[in-house]
Amino acid sequence: MILKTTTNPLLLAFVCLFVSFTKLQAQSFEAISSAIRVNDCNQNELFNTTGSGTRLLGPSANVFDNSNLGVFTQNSGTLTIGGAAVLTHKEALANVCNVRLYYRIYLQNATPPAYTFFNITFLEDCDIPNATFPGGGECVAGDQKWIRTLPTPINLTARPAGKYILETYYQLTGSTTSTSLCNEVVIVDNGGTPFKSSFAIQSPVLASNNPTTCNGTEGLITISGLLTGADYQVNYTDDGVPVGPVAITANGAGQVIINGLNAGVYSDFELLINGCSTDLFT
Structure with missing residues (x-):
């Protein structure tokens, strides 16, 4: 009998596909949630760009994309970018080694300039036994928190009067196949376009x-x-x-x-x- 050497071709193809998919998923890295810190006359808080529920980094009412930040007086320093935060996740064989926020500011109907960026600093790993970050917030194994508070906030009022667009996105650098390499990039944006908000500068x-x-x-x-x-x-x-x-x-x-x-x-x-x-x- 030769039953031991026969294999269902359809079953074999399915098993191989499943194994390949599982291996890919086990080596991924991604952003779970992200937020940009916007300071104005009333608050100094994170405005969410991605994430949901208890994984949000800022108050749930603070949504950055498509928001109107308001009207501010020229050179008053009453509207600034104060930093950013990102919650990342990596599987056991993956790595995240750098997180950046890219941004640009331009007048509505003007040609957008090149992006500027700043790095977001690694803060802490998930405390696995307690399923929380040491600084607070729920998490699972592989979660990491990155936060940057700029020592000198970016003054959005230091520009001529007019209506402006603020665009931003994030870049994660890491590896899906190594715990030490930094040779792959993941872009975090709004489905292929940057996150956008608007504001106006007045000069009374x-x-x-x-x-x-x-x-x-x-x-x-x-x-x-x-x-x-x-x-x-x-x-x-x-x-x-x-x-x-x-x-x-x-x-x-x-x-x-x-x-x-x-x-x-x-x-x-x-x-x-x-x-x-x-x-x-x-």
């Missing part, structure tokens, strides 16, 4: 016009250099008496106009939008 300028008649109320204060259609609140003093907040929408010329003013001393102007205030001086 204060000007005044006196009444044109004796004891008249034709005087006005104009704040120009603002974002067209944006809703502002304005505080000021009229002969030392506080006024406001006054809710005004910037007109098509990017101006907020306070009219109907009589002769007097108007000062201590404060412009507020999306939780950020700008002091203007007469």
Whole structure:
């Protein structure tokens, strides 16, 4: 009998395919979640780019992609990139040796420039017996946490007035076949495109016009250099008496106009939008 030497060709093909797939999966490395740190007048938090549930690195309400970060005054330093964090996973025979965040900033409708990057620092491995990171957060064997807080945040307000796009993606370097090599790259993005958010830079300028008649109320204060259609609140003093907040929408010329003013001393102007205030001086 020769039954011992016969093999079902279909079964053999299936077994080989299964073994090959299992081997590939056992040697992979990837990003489980990722986030970019955005600092503004109200918070200093991570904004999630990938991840879900308890594996998110930032608050669940903080979603970076397609978000509008707000309106900020030029050179105020009130909008910055403060760093980034990535949670990676590697199988037993794999390696992750470097994580980077790439970013670029450009005016809407302008040609995007080349990307700039900074490295994200390895922080800790998963504490396997406890299934948690030493610094907090659930994990499984092979999970690693990478975090970078920039000593000098990237000041997004240090650019001319206008509407901007902030794009970002991540690059993981490692190996699927070695625990020491760093010869393969995994890109973490939004399905082949970068993660994007938008923001606007304003450059407020204060000007005044006196009444044109004796004891008249034709005087006005104009704040120009603002974002067209944006809703502002304005505080000021009229002969030392506080006024406001006054809710005004910037007109098509990017101006907020306070009219109907009589002769007097108007000062201590404060412009507020999306939780950020700008002091203007007469």
